[in-house]
Amino acid sequence: MGDKRFTKDHEWISVAGDIGTVGISDYAQHALGDVVFVEVPEPGRAIAKGAEAAVVESVKAASEVYSPVSGTVVKGNQAIVDQPGLVNEAAETGAWFFTIKLSDPSELTGLMDRAAYDAYLKTLE
């Protein structure tokens, strides 16, 4: 998988070929707190860049996960549905939310690389 790119809403995407893997950042899982429920999209669902793609809920609140790119869902990660706490343990590794076949790879250029995302997080402190 390629290097991660990040959105201002704290999703990440890692692309190999025309398939992207999407998750939420470690910063996001920490801000959410203990994750108790996850909903991932069904395979085959077409999603536009910035549209709601998944749901992540902590004890206190529900949040949407937005797709960083447009495309068609390949699959959702059943492991985090079965064990939502994995999102807290491995947000940027094993606890990815879904994979998506990109319809417009040029959308990636608008996303932040790790250094830019880290700098963005500093502005939120």
Place this chain on the structure above:
Amino acid sequence: MSDSHDTPLLTTPLDRLHRELDGKMVPFAGYAMPVQYPAGVLTEHVHTRTNASLFDVSHMGQAEIRGADGARWLETLVPGDIQGLGIGKTRYTVFTNDQGGILDDLMVSKLADDHLFLVINAACKHADFAHMQAKIGDKVQLRMIEDRALVALQGPKAAEAMAKVAPDAGAMTFMTIREITIAGIACLATRSGYTGEDGWEISVPEARVEELVRALLALPGVMPAGLGARDSLRLEAGLCLYGSDIDTATTPVEANIAWIMNKRRRAEGGFPGAAIIQRQLAEGPARLRVGIQPLGRAPARAHTEITDEAGNRLGEICSGGFGPSADRPVAMGYVPRDFAAIGTKIKLVVRGKALDAEVAALPFVPHRYIKA
């Protein structure tokens, strides 16, 4: 993550300690309060059910009513039996408005025949005080107590912890009040709380609250817990949160807390909205607050629409989330009386999907109070 920086927030006398403990401070009822500490809501919740947790609730209002007829006059504002409350006893009640709606819920303790101690909600305290002042201010002596903090020690190990610093505390039973010395500090404590667990709520002079809390946190099994855990604990315990589960548009009968009224008060009335409440007691209310068990894993949050199985709107969830001890989503909501029976199948509309749920008994986690 917060847009609150430009609004000046009040702080409790434990503010420095919360920050030292790395509490995540959020605005709540005009105060900067810890929503959680580094352990997190889930851990703090479970710790409270298995050990003991210390909560700062100093944002809540404390007040006293003095005067020979204090109980009688307070009864003109609440439907509870205050005249019949024993000395040293505590009772849960509500202030009602002329429509029978709830202005606030509160704890009333009788320290002496002419001395009542009240604990009221933070967000309502100024309005409550103004209400009492306007209605009974010339009949009794009212005082807002602004120089005392309030903390809660809650959990099955609370008694063991208290025994080490307050030998007198163990003699108290649920819903009693006593002036006791805790860790050498003169306090006013009730054996009560908002978690469904055994524990104490402790009123203490502001100047000594940090010393008290440090002494309690040093006891084995005691951890700090924030407002996040307080909310999930009270929801599992089926306890109402003012502003969510009860408000000016809900009566005590609709809220399913008619038990706060004894036979005499039901018969006599004599509180705001009594005629409406008495009619609901006689005829049954149109709607009721009930426990709601989502049958899947998705939590249903406040304002989630409740429908019948055919999709007809029944009402809304008033409080809902994930219950860490129940280990499943839990909720409360208002439904028409005909749908209030335990086991009634309903649907919850979550993100556009109608999810299966049923009316469930409250509490979701059994209360473990130490009764007389």
